[in-house]
C-alpha cells in the first residue's frame with residue numbers, strides 16, 4: 001500500500017476503535033410496531049408518562065432543583081473498530 005499524499009510505501013494499518021455517543025432516549029420503532037402496538041400504546045404511554053411526570057417527577061424535580069441536583073441526559077457508549085492506514089513518513093491517516 002502506498003500513501004496517497006507522499007507516495008511512501010512505509011505504511012502501517014491499525015485498528016482504531018472509535019467511540020460514538022448514542023442518544024439512548026431516541027430509539028426508533030419500525031412501521032410494524034406502529035401498526036400493531038403504536039397507535040394505542042403511544043397515546044397510552046404518553047398519558048402514563050404525562051401523569052407520572054406530574055405526579056411523581058414534577059415534585060421530585062422541584063425538590064432536586066431546590067437541593068441542586070443535576071439530571072443529566074442518558075447516553076450509551078458504542079465502540080466501532082475501523083482499520084486506518086497511517087503513513088510513517090508524513091503522518092497522513094486515511095481509510096484504506
Ligand SMILES: [Zn+2]
Pocket residue numbers: 003004005006007008087088089090091092
Ligand atoms: Zn505519506
